[in-house]
Amino acid sequence: MDGTYILGIESSCDETAAAVVKDGRTVLSNVIDSQIEIHTLYGGVVPEIASRKHIEKITQVIDAALKQAGLPLEKMDAVSVTYGPGLVGALLVGVGAAKGIAYAADKPLVPVHHIEGHIAATYIEYPELEPPFLCLVVSGGHTHLVRVMDYDCFEVIGRTHDDAAGEAFDKVARAIGLGYPGGPKIDKAAREGNPAAIDFPRAKISGAEFDFSFSGVKSAVLNYLNQCEMKQMEVNRADVAASFQQAVVDVLVERSVAAAKRLGEKRLAVAGGVAANSALRKAMKEACDREGIALCYPSPVYCTDNAAMIAAQGYYEFIKGHRADFTLNAVPNLTVGEDRF
Ligand code: KG4
Numbered sequence: 001m002d003g004t005y006i007l008g009i010e011s012s013c014d015e016t017a018a019a020v021v022k023d024g025r026t027v028l029s030n031v032i033d034s035q036i037e038i039h040t041l042y043g044g045v046v047p048e049i050a051s052r053k054h055i056e057k058i059t060q061v062i063d064a065a066l067k068q069a070g071l072p073l074e075k076m077d078a079v080s081v082t083y084g085p086g087l088v089g090a091l092l093v094g095v096g097a098a099k100g101i102a103y104a105a106d107k108p109l110v111p112v113h114h115i116e117g118h119i120a121a122t123y124i125e126y127p128e129l130e131p132p133f134l135c136l137v138v139s140g141g142h143t144h145l146v147r148v149m150d151y152d153c154f155e156v157i158g159r160t161h162d163d164a165a166g167e168a169f170d171k172v173a174r175a176i177g178l179g180y181p182g183g184p185k186i187d188k189a190a191r192e193g194n195p196a197a198i199d200f201p202r203a204k205i206s207g208a209e210f211d212f213s214f215s216g217v218k219s220a221v222l223n224y225l226n227q228c229e230m231k232q233m234e235v236n237r238a239d240v241a242a243s244f245q246q247a248v249v250d251v252l253v254e255r256s257v258a259a260a261k262r263l264g265e266k267r268l269a270v271a272g273g274v275a276a277n278s279a280l281r282k283a284m285k286e287a288c289d290r291e292g293i294a295l296c297y298p299s300p301v302y303c304t305d306n307a308a309m310i311a312a313q314g315y316y317e318f319i320k321g322h323r324a325d326f327t328l329n330a331v332p333n334l335t336v337g338e339d340r341f
């Protein structure tokens, strides 16, 4: 059987996921068991519940990924797993499972940085995409502009000084009563609203032109809601959602395109959960078309957490010879650009 087959395992937050990917690009299976229902009851991810759910599901999810790929474990060339960043108890379940499998089946164990995995999600549907390129990574915990120099070499050129974009979506959704998970709910509510109804701030960071700050726009929404309450004005939730979303989208698009132009990058990728946002996708496409920048956007299923992206990055780590031994541990606060292998 020709080709290199990687089993990917992901459990850094509230999705238990496993996938089989061939040669870093062809997805043979992508199984995701989402815990959204249970965390919705609490208005956000409860770390201990996340770990417990991962431990219940991980074996079935891995089994399903191999079955759907139609390949036995023996055919895998390596087992790749997210080792950070993320919730420590959640990460440990995936790391423990991957170690067990790698040991029992005598397979190489390949550690993958979760954010590098998000970037690798762009390879799946863009077979011609190869480094170097610029990538905006926007997730629940991260907002970074990254120059992807090689498959295993990253330079961070912009970052958030406070909240991540996804975090701002989640907090604003909670404040306007849309609940968890905030991003998709704001995306949906915003379709019925007027993005120009309220002029929320678009923060710039002096001296760091590619950096971000989202705590100001979040506070502005909270202030607006307080004022409405004090004046006994009814809140139009769709307008608040649309105006907030527009403020975040404007900043993400403006800074990404400015960075691409400044660095002479002709290709921009957008990855991470917030990359699933329909307004961001539309605005980024229009701006890139205007500027002659080729835009690579994974389908929404590859933007939010999944294991296909971990297997994709795992492939490139594998062919570059990166391996972990059985002392591998979870690293919850691993930063972008810091990969320990
Ligand atoms: O990448 P991801 O699945 O997990 C992390 O690594 O954090 O990202 C989750 C984040 C959450 O904050 C969620 O609200 C946001 O991505 N998100 C969205 C959308 N779908 C997910 N934000 C805006 N619009 C969406 N459609």
Ligand code: ZN
Residues within 6 Å of the ligand: 114, 118, 139, 140, 272, 273, 304, 305
């Ligand atoms: Zn993620």
